[in-house]
Amino acid sequence: MFKYVIIANDYPESLALAQKLKIILTDREMQEDIIAPEYVFVIGGDGTLLRAVNEFQDILDEVCLIVVKSGSLGFYANYDEKTVTQAIDDIINDTAHIQQLPLLEVKFNNNQIRYALNEVKIVDHVKTIRTDIYINDELLEYFRGSGLVFATSTGSTGYMRAIGGAIILSNKHKLWEMKEIAPVANSTFSTITAPLILDDSQSVILEGELIDKQIIIDTYEYEANNNLVEIKFSDKTLNLIYNHRQNQSTTAKLQTLFAYCNNVNKRGDR
Known part of the structure; x- marks a missing residue:
């Protein structure tokens, strides 16, 4: 027996599937636990x-x-209504395949810590952000612009x-990325502007002026309430159980994603 919780979006088909899955789990004497x-x-x-x-930071x-x-295309999803029972069987039989996904750790507002699976953005679309960027305590640049984004x-x-x-695309190396958003660029001031690839040692x-x-x-x-933010590659990972019978490489997922987007654009679907 294991403890579980179900989180679903608000679409009718998702709520129906959640109810169906709850019945399956209850029949197998699994225990619902929304806290732990x-x-x-x-x-x-x-x-x-x-x-x-x-919710489970x-x-x-x-x-x-x-x-x-x-319903919608999911980059992280490789189970569906027909195969989700395989995941339950694999968990029960201790044969589940687990993929560990990288997380970014963000420290802000007097040592508050949060974790990001996709990205972290520091933005102000009204006033220019003025902040100094340090990598491993070494000054990289004096940034001026609309914001910065950091991604796994x-x-x-x-x-x-x-x-x-x-x-x-690399799965072998612990890499993450920084990119400037609308940096100031004129005859007297400019920034790096190019994407910066970092590793887990950085x-x-x-x-700088980060409050608000x-x-x-x-x-x-x-909302930032002080002028210091730290972002780094986390020691923690997200444990994702995946369907190894239908697992795709990142390259294949990208091809599927762009093919889907192109087809939507051609049809004019919304």
Whole structure:
């Protein structure tokens, strides 16, 4: 017997699948526990997964997540309604395959710590952000612009890609990325502007006029109340149970994602 919780988005098909899954788990004498589950079943897309990551920040490295696709395309999901029972069987039989996904650790507001699966953004779309960027306590540059974004390798396919960042394909190396958002550039001042690839030995410290700036961690927003933010590769990982029978490489997932987007654009679907 194991303890579980189900998190689903608000679409009718997802809620129906959640109810069906709860019946299956109850019939197998599994115990629902919304506070300290061992397994989190996520029904929906990547946004629903980010919600689960946010809800279980304090025990992220102690739980395993199973992402079940429901409707929309999910970059992290490789189970569906037909195969989710395989995940339950694999857990019971101790044959589940676990993929450890990288997390970024963000320290802000007097040592408050949060973890990001996709990206961290520090932004102000009204006033220019003025902050100094240090890498391992060594000054990199005096940044002036609308913001900065930091992404994991898996997160680099999302917002980071949309603003001209690099996609990190490597699975063998612990890499993450920094990119400037709308940096100031004129005849007297300019910044690096190019994406910066970092490894797990490097941390970034931002020190400057950050009070009241927005800190967005996987779509969840916080307001900075001091002038210091630290971002680094976390020692913690997200434990994702995946369907090894249908597992795709990152390259294959990218091909599927872009093919899906191209087809949507051709049809004019919304």
